[in-house]
Structure formats: C-alpha cells, structure tokens
Amino acid sequence: MEPYSTVKPNRKRKFNRRKGYNPNVEASLIATKEGLPITSALPQGCNQNRIAAMSATFIAISKGFVTEMGVGDLKRFVIEGTEGNIITVEGSKFNGTALTTKKADLDRIFLELQRTLLKIEGLLDQ
Numbered sequence: 505m506e507p508y509s510t511v512k513p514n515r516k517r518k519f520n521r522r523k524g525y526n527p528n529v530e531a532s533l534i535a536t537k538e539g540l541p542i543t544s545a546l547p548q549g550c551n552q553n554r555i556a557a558m559s560a561t562f563i564a565i566s567k568g569f570v571t572e573m574g575v576g577d578l579k580r581f582v583i584e585g586t587e588g589n590i591i592t593v594e595g596s597k598f599n600g601t602a603l604t605t606k607k608a609d610l611d612r613i614f615l616e617l618q619r620t621l622l623k624i625e626g627l628l629d630q
Contacts, residue, residue, distance in 0.1 A: 526608075526612070526613065526616060528604050528605045528607065528608035528609070528613070529602050529603070529604055529608070529613060529616075530547070530588065530603045530604065530605060531544075531545055531546045531547055531550070531602070531603035532544065532545050532546075532600070532601065532602045532603070532617075533545075533546060533552060533555055533556060533559065533600070533601045533602075534598050534599070534600050534601075534620070534621070534624060535555075535556035535559055535560065535598060535599050535601070536556075536560075536597075536598060536599075537560060537563075537594075537597065537598065537599060538560060539556045539557035539558075539559065539560030539561065540553075540556060541553060541555070541556040542598060542624070544556075546603075547603075555601065556599075559592050559599050559601045560599060562581060562592060563578070563581070563592060563594050563599055566578050566581045567594075578594060579593075579614075580592065580593045580594075580614050580617075582610060587606065588603060588604055588605050588606050588608075589603070589604045589605075589606065589608060589610060590602070590603055590604075591604060591610055591613055591614060591617065593614060593617040593618055593621065595618070595621030595622065595624075595625060596621075596625060597621075597625050597628070598621050598624060598625065599621075600617040600618075600620055600621050601617075602616075602617055
C-alpha cells in the first residue's frame with residue numbers, strides 16, 4: 505500500500521468518503537486480532553506491520569488489566585501524547601486504531617471506529 509501522503513488527490517477524496525472522513529483523524533489502521541494489518545492510512549515512514557502488532561499487544565494487555573482490576577469489559581484504550589491521541593478499539597474480528605489531533609472528540613472517533621469495524625466484518629461475512 506502506498507503511503508497516504510503520496511496518494512493522488514482524487515483517490516484521496518474517494519478513500520476519505522469510504523472511510524467516513526473526519527478531519528481530526530490523521531491516520532488509521534484496521535488489523536486482525538493477531539496483529540496483521542488489513543488496511544491502513546498511515547503517515548509516511550510508519551511501519552504498518554509494527555503498528556498492527558503493537559495494537560494487538562496493547563489490546564491484550566489492556567483486557568488483562570481491566571479483568572484484573574475488576575472494572576468490566578474493555579471498551580477502548582487511549583494514549584494521549586503531547587501532539588495528539590491514539591485510540592484503539594476491539595471489534596469481534598478486527599482491531600481499529602486511529603491517530604487523532606489533540607482537539608478530536610474521542611467519543612465520536614470511538615463510534616466511527618466501531619462502525620467501520622462492523623462494516624468490514626459485515627462485508628467479509630457475505
């Protein structure tokens with residue numbers, strides 16, 4: 505997959521329409537639960553294999569932490585950086601990760617990730 509920053513403008517518009525474009529989402533990745541990338545729109549220089557593997561690892565660690573602490577089921581995990589956020593959501597078959605701006609509405613991104621995972625899972629079930 506070519507880096508998102510090098511995609512021609514007309515293809516970028518089509519991709520953005522398909523993924524439900526949100527200007528506060530700077531990058532995204534859908535991966536298997538095992539950490540294998542399915543599709544991504546990552547900044548140039550990011551290794552999608554590594555990001556997918558880290559996403560799966562963080563989901564597993566977070567689920568263990570939530571279980572150990574007795575606070576129910578994992579909904580999502582968020583990493584807040586000084587320049588933006590990383591939010592990861594677990595679907596029934598895939599994980600979704602998004603890199604957002606600092607001002608992003610994380611609840612909205614969470615819902616968008618969940619909807620995207622459901623759509624992809626639905627397409628693969630057909």
